[in-house]
Amino acid sequence: MWRHIAANALTLLIVVIFMAGGAVIWGKQQYDAAGPHEIGICIQVPSGGRMGAVSEDLASKGAISNALIFRLGADYTDKTQALKAGSFLIPEGASMREITDIITRGGPNNCGTEVVYRVGIARIIGEVRELDPATGRMNEVAEFDLADEARPEAYETVRAEDFTQYRLVVAEGVTSWQVVEALKAIEPLEGEIAEVPAEGSLAPDSYALREGDDRSAILEMMAARQASWLAEAWAGRQEDLPLESPEEALILASIVEKETGIAEERALVASVFINRLTRGMRLQTDPTVIYGITQGQGVLGRGLRRSELDAATPYNTYQIDGLPPTPIANPGRAAIRAALNPAESDFVYFVADGTGGHAFARTLDEHNRNVAEWRRIEAERANQ
Structure with missing residues (x-):
């Protein structure tokens, strides 16, 4: 009798082991399989966010088929503690493994709303743009002149949001005085500018900005870039x-x-x-x-x-x-x-x-x- 019971127990254990192994294999296949979403989506991870909450958000948006498998996969690959705050574009059909990599790799935000400040020869323009995750294109929401005191409602709204990205675009041929006047008018920036930099010393280019960036530090970055360009060109003259x-x-x-x-x-x-x-x-x-x-x-x-x-x-x-x-x-x-x-x-x-x-x-x-x-x-x- 005891021999019969032991044999049945051993059989049951083998079945359980095989079932567990099969579940692991199935779970891994689900983790690596293409996602169910047919268009790109934006996922926002707040500072201090947790993988559990992110998995539920992804599941509610239809980006993953199973929140539990996503969490277990992130744990198994040691990615849970590497979660980064930000706004991330999840491409259509991305697997759970690919999504985990996107939200733990970090780097600049690549999804959501962007404010671009364009310093031109005649005007300084602000643009509010929003990414359409389905097409990957930035659509203009509002445009305004920074010389005007009034700001459009869309601008005030995105200024209050987390993860809004800011960018400064300086056109070739603008003067240093025009750059300084633009920086003074850009609300997310802080700090005073003691004097207008030497004419010609600032590189016209595109610069990523962050809330609270110092205006003088931005000028220093622009000057360093221009000096580098000039030195390179002079060496190859x-x-x-x-x-x-x-x-x-x-x-x-x-x-x-x-x-x-x-x-x-x-x-x-x-x-x-x-x-x-x-x-x-x-x-x-x-x-x-x-x-x-x-x-x-x-x-x-x-x-x-x-x-x-x-x-x-x-x-x-x-x-x-x-x-x-x-x-x-x-x-x-x-x-x-x-x-x-x-x-x-x-x-x-x-x-x-x-x-x-x-x-x-x-x-x-x-x-x-x-x-x-x-x-x-x-x-x-x-x-x-």
Whole structure:
């Protein structure tokens, strides 16, 4: 009898072991299988969040088939204690293992709402954008001018939310004064700015911001990036350029930046100024004259007067030889490279051609014909 009972017990134990093993295999298959959700979703993990709560949230959103298996899988792979706070995009069909990796890997938030502050030549714009997880695209919710005191309701709403991301985008050719004014107007930032950084010393680029970031620290980061770009370009410069220092290269790059917004033209525009410097010709460029008037504080908003072109000022390149004393804006990386690696050309003149680009000339006669054509285009547009 006891032998019979022992045999049955052993059989039952073997069955239980096999069942447990099968359950483990089944659970692992479920953990690694593609998820049930057919579109991407956003998951927010608060600071101090726990894997149990996250698993229930994922299950309620249809991202996982079983919250218990998700928790056990996270425990088994030693990921439970590695949970990170943030807002995460869970792609369609992501497995439980992939989701666990996403929410424990950390890094910048990649889902939810974003506020972008765009510093342009004429305006400083704020944009509220929200990610559509189904398409992966950012949709604009609201746009506003930072110079206005009023803020749209959508902006005030996202400012009060956790995990809202902030980004500063500085356009090529803006001045240091414009950057400082923008930073002063961005509410999530803190700290005073003692003085406007040297013109040309700030890198136009995209910068991730966080609530409470110090304004001066952001300027230091921008200056470090610009210094790095300039040093790299100076080290790889063409030989025999009429530029004595990286500072002179930065001045020329700022002029190139202000003279053309077409990427393909930068090196050709740079060649015109290099040719003029080499031949001892004056640069005769309007943006330097304008900077001498505005000192980079805003846009002139009108054409130059004859008296301004005739005035002897340090920035009037119709009146002075060589380069002005400082940059006239913050040039981007491409303009710096163009100034130090200009195209090979014999051009010493250029004028607008009506397409957004320029017509280049080797002689004054060619240039005068190009100018006459530009005047004709201007007249036609004025009569339309």
